[in-house]
Amino acid sequence: MEFFERFAIPNPSPAIYASMVAIALVSIGIVVGLTYFKKWGYLWREWLTTVDHKKIGIMYLVSALLMLFRGGADAIMMRAQLAVPDNKLFDAQHYNEIFTTHGVVMIIFMAMPFIFAFMNLVVPLQIGARDVAFPRLNAISFWLFFAGAMLFNISFVIGGSPDAGWTSYFPLAGNDFSESVGTNYYMLAIQISGIGSLMTGINMCTTILKMRAPGMTLMKMPMFTWSAFIANVIIVFAFPVLTVALIMGTTDRLFGTQFFTTDNGGMDMLWANFFWVWGHPEVYILILPAFGIYSEIIATFSRRNLYGYTSMVASMVLISLLSFLVWTHHFFTMGQGALTNSIFSITTMAIAVPTGVKIFNWLFTMWKGKIRFTVPMLYSVAFIPLFTIGGVTGVMLAMSAADYQYHNTMFLVAHFHNTIIPGVVFAMLAGLTYYWPKFFGFMLNEKLGKVTFWLLTVGFVLAFFPMYITGLDGQARRMYTYSESTGFGPLNMLSFVGAALMAIGFVVIVYNVYYSFKNSSRDIGSDPWDARSLEWATHTPVPEYNFARTPQISSSESFWDAKKNGHVLFKGELEEIHMPNNSGVPFILGIIFFVAGFSFIFGLWVPAIIALIGVFICLGLRSFELDHGHHISVKEIKETEEKLGGAK
Amino acid sequence: MHIDNSQPLEYSTQQNQLNILGFWIFLGAEIMLFATLFTAYFTLADRAGSGPTSAEIFEITPVLIETFVLLTSSFTIGLGVHAMRLGRKNAMMAFFGITLLLGLGFLVTEILEFMTYYHEGATYQTSAFTSALMTTLGTHGGHVTLGLFWGTFIILQVKKRGLTPGTANKAFIFSLYWHFLDVVWIFIFSFIYLKGMM
Numbered sequence: 001m002e003f004f005e006r007f008a009i010p011n012p013s014p015a016i017y018a019s020m021v022a023i024a025l026v027s028i029g030i031v032v033g034l035t036y037f038k039k040w041g042y043l044w045r046e047w048l049t050t051v052d053h054k055k056i057g058i059m060y061l062v063s064a065l066l067m068l069f070r071g072g073a074d075a076i077m078m079r080a081q082l083a084v085p086d087n088k089l090f091d092a093q094h095y096n097e098i099f100t101t102h103g104v105v106m107i108i109f110m111a112m113p114f115i116f117a118f119m120n121l122v123v124p125l126q127i128g129a130r131d132v133a134f135p136r137l138n139a140i141s142f143w144l145f146f147a148g149a150m151l152f153n154i155s156f157v158i159g160g161s162p163d164a165g166w167t168s169y170f171p172l173a174g175n176d177f178s179e180s181v182g183t184n185y186y187m188l189a190i191q192i193s194g195i196g197s198l199m200t201g202i203n204m205c206t207t208i209l210k211m212r213a214p215g216m217t218l219m220k221m222p223m224f225t226w227s228a229f230i231a232n233v234i235i236v237f238a239f240p241v242l243t244v245a246l247i248m249g250t251t252d253r254l255f256g257t258q259f260f261t262t263d264n265g266g267m268d269m270l271w272a273n274f275f276w277v278w279g280h281p282e283v284y285i286l287i288l289p290a291f292g293i294y295s296e297i298i299a300t301f302s303r304r305n306l307y308g309y310t311s312m313v314a315s316m317v318l319i320s321l322l323s324f325l326v327w328t329h330h331f332f333t334m335g336q337g338a339l340t341n342s343i344f345s346i347t348t349m350a351i352a353v354p355t356g357v358k359i360f361n362w363l364f365t366m367w368k369g370k371i372r373f374t375v376p377m378l379y380s381v382a383f384i385p386l387f388t389i390g391g392v393t394g395v396m397l398a399m400s401a402a403d404y405q406y407h408n409t410m411f412l413v414a415h416f417h418n419t420i421i422p423g424v425v426f427a428m429l430a431g432l433t434y435y436w437p438k439f440f441g442f443m444l445n446e447k448l449g450k451v452t453f454w455l456l457t458v459g460f461v462l463a464f465f466p467m468y469i470t471g472l473d474g475q476a477r478r479m480y481t482y483s484e485s486t487g488f489g490p491l492n493m494l495s496f497v498g499a500a501l502m503a504i505g506f507v508v509i510v511y512n513v514y515y516s517f518k519n520s521s522r523d524i525g526s527d528p529w530d531a532r533s534l535e536w537a538t539h540t541p542v543p544e545y546n547f548a549r550t551p552q553i554s555s556s557e558s559f560w561d562a563k564k565n566g567h568v569l570f571k572g573e574l575e576e577i578h579m580p581n582n583s584g585v586p587f588i589l590g591i592i593f594f595v596a597g598f599s600f601i602f603g604l605w606v607p608a609i610i611a612l613i614g615v616f617i618c619l620g621l622r623s624f625e626l627d628h629g630h631h632i633s634v635k636e637i638k639e640t641e642e643k644l645g646g647a648k
Numbered sequence: 649m650h651i652d653n654s655q656p657l658e659y660s661t662q663q664n665q666l667n668i669l670g671f672w673i674f675l676g677a678e679i680m681l682f683a684t685l686f687t688a689y690f691t692l693a694d695r696a697g698s699g700p701t702s703a704e705i706f707e708i709t710p711v712l713i714e715t716f717v718l719l720t721s722s723f724t725i726g727l728g729v730h731a732m733r734l735g736r737k738n739a740m741m742a743f744f745g746i747t748l749l750l751g752l753g754f755l756v757t758e759i760l761e762f763m764t765y766y767h768e769g770a771t772y773q774t775s776a777f778t779s780a781l782m783t784t785l786g787t788h789g790g791h792v793t794l795g796l797f798w799g800t801f802i803i804l805q806v807k808k809r810g811l812t813p814g815t816a817n818k819a820f821i822f823s824l825y826w827h828f829l830d831v832v833w834i835f836i837f838s839f840i841y842l843k844g845m846m
Contacts, residue, residue: 133666133670134666134670198677201673201677202670202673202674202677203670205670205673206666206669206670206673209669210665210666210669211666236673236676236677236680237676237677237680238680239677240677240678240680240681240684241680241684243681244681244684244685244688245684247783248688248779248783251772251779251783255772255773256772256773257772257773257779257783258697258773258774258775258776258778258779259688259692259776259779259780261776263697264697264698264699264774264775264776265692265695265696265697265699265775265776265777266692266695266776267691267692267695267776270688270691270692274684274688277684616797620797620801623798623801623802623805623818624801624804624805626814
């Protein structure tokens with residue numbers, strides 16, 4: 001019995017027991033459903049073993065949407081708790097767990113897979129490649145992310161959730177102050193998915209550098225590909241820092257090392273520094289691809305080429321460099337001294353300059369354009385003013401002297417949600433709507449999409465703008481309640497109403513998918529938006545090999561040139577196409593990493609060592625494996641092309 | 649599979665070129681990994697708490713042996729890749745074998761060194777200094793250990809399949825990895841050991 005006690009929840013509540021039942025029922029439902037409809041084979045052949053970048057992208061997309069609802073449930077619980085003063089809905093411990101998992105889930109397990117989804121779906125098509133450089137590695141990246149996400153999500157029913165904040169500062173996150181296994185979950189789940197992210201970074205950099213179609217020089221790449229490239233370069237240089245920090249945090253907690261302890265020389269601020277040396281570039285890893293998606297959408301729906309292509313690229317390169325030089329601004333109040341704070345104030349404010357350049361470029365793209373206010377364009381148009389407000393409050397926070405007033409208040413919470421929601425979340429939803437027809441063969445309903453857009457925008461403003469005011473009035477973040485005499489009550493109620501509107505908006509998205517699946521036309525052609533870049537030059541749905549012939553590129557908008565100026569994209573005869581083989585190893589590796597992570601979290605050393613040996617066996621087998629892939633014959637290509645509407 | 653004969657064997661197919669570039673990018677990530685470890689070490693090097701300091705535990709003899717052995721192995725793997733380019737399979741396998749033996753020698757010396765530290769009261773848990781030292785050295789040593797297995801697998805494959813674009817590519821990438829570990833060691837030798845003994 002003693003063995004099993006470690007898996008018990010330290011702070012149980014009826015809601016958690018209800019979740020356990022729900023998780024069990026859903027799991028049984030999935031197993032029964034798959035068996036009843038005889039879909040196990042289909043699932044294994046088409047999805048679990050796939051190395052196709054499009055299918056991996058779709059799996060990232062589905063995971064990101066699921067995690068969006070998980071993180072969203074945390075968000076609505078927090079706003080409900082704070083809606084009225086002295087609320088007793090949750091106690092302090094539960095509130096700590098909720099805001100911690102909200103942060104981690106939204107950044108690591110929602111936003112990251114969302115951008116990886118678009119990188120996987122779009123980048124190989126935009127550069128005219130058959131797949132990414134290392135398709136098998138790509139599958140491993142996904143399954144490591146998925147293993148990490150599942151590991152993190154079972155924490156609240158097995159052993160207890162992390163409760164030290166998504167930043168997990170030491171000494172709070174050390175064994176003395178975080179006794180439950182929750183923070184172990186944090187360390188290992190993020191580690192596993194972080195290794196996956198690093199592999200994606202290497203994979204995408206190689207793909208973009210070496211696999212572009214003939215004629216596509218670096219400065220002729222579509223803007224989303226550029227943004228993905230820069231984001232992946234940042235991933236390669238930022239994620240190893242997180243890897244090391246997490247290893248040190250893990251060994252401090254599990255093996256008694258002294259990195260971040262408060263005696264025997266340990267230095268807790270080292271964690272804060274490492275965390276933000278990764279953490280600040282991380283926000284640019286998220287926002288730059290979002291900027292890329294906006295660039296594609298704004299150009300398409302303004303019917304103009306992107307204004308200031310070169311300055312767009314230059315500003316992204318500058319942002320990527322500056323992103324590594326600002327981390328200290330996350331803890332101005334922790335005693336670095338005036339000189340250090342001043343330097344980091346200036347570097348932080350400097351980021352506003354290239355970002356401003358991008359804002360003006362989007363505005364000039366729209367200037368005198370024939371704008372169509374479709375759902376993706378609405379998100380993009382709302383993004384510009386809302387994100388600018390978030391940027392301006394960011395510059396306010398960057399002033400280190402003034403930051404002593406804002407630090408750890410709701411003002412900060414309002415600021416970063418004001419950049420992340422209109423910046424990243426709106427971009428993801430805009431991208432979802434924009435690319436949906438390319439990968440699923442039907443459009444999402446415009447009217448329902450507009451309902452969602454307005455619910456989210458109005459909900460966002462109501463939810464977060466009041467926090468600027470309560471923050472300036474002194475409402476601290478991460479406090480589970482406040483007294484009536486503070487006067488924060490009405491504005492927090494307003495925030496709750498806004499959060500509820502956003503929740504309704506997300507539910508409408510789900511209904512929209514269902515409604516459009518039932519009712520939308522399947523006869524939409526391959527280019528329903530009249531778009532400009534290469535991903536729209538192939539069929540819908542995209543065949544396994546992407547392009548029957550490799551496209552010939554002459555400008556950054558070759559597809560537009562092909563449509564309007566008679567540029568010939570596809571020349572020459574069909575040739576046999578070489579494709580990689582499917583493999584079950586990535587999925588199995590995901591399971592092994594899950595087992596290893598779980599065993600480390602609970603200090604079960606025997607299964608942990610067995611699982612690690614399993615990893616090395618997989619690596620060894622891969623070394624000896626002879627895998628030359630397979631070829632698609634010209635006859636098969638012709639048949640597929642005819643079925644999809646004639647060879648283009 | 650298209651083979652370009654104007655290139656060395658390890659570069660001769662498109663996938664080979666992708667593999668090599670991808671590995672260089674991976675080494676970029678590895679540089680960041682070790683840079684972070686060095687940063688932690690330099691921050692914590694003087695924070696020995698109640699445990700021993702670096703001057704008290706570092707000894708020059710095992711460190712010199714390790715340095716000599718590892719630097720020599722970098723030279724022999726260079727000879728191995730040279731032999732591979734000349735198409736001399738047996739010479740290549742011999743040089744790779746010598747490289748791995750030298751790597752094994754390095755590893756044994758390092759393990760003995762760790763055991764000495766342990767007996768002198770400098771364990772993984774003693775102080776921030778020893779934790780950072782063991783983690784930095786251990787990460788490098790772990791890489792060498794992995795390399796021993798990886799290199800052995802490659803020798804077995806060259807023996808079985810001969811010098812093909814596939815095996816040559818793997819051997820070349822392994823040599824990049826091995827040289828990289830040597831570069832890291834030079835930093836460890838200079839900035840951890842020599843600086844710590846002064």
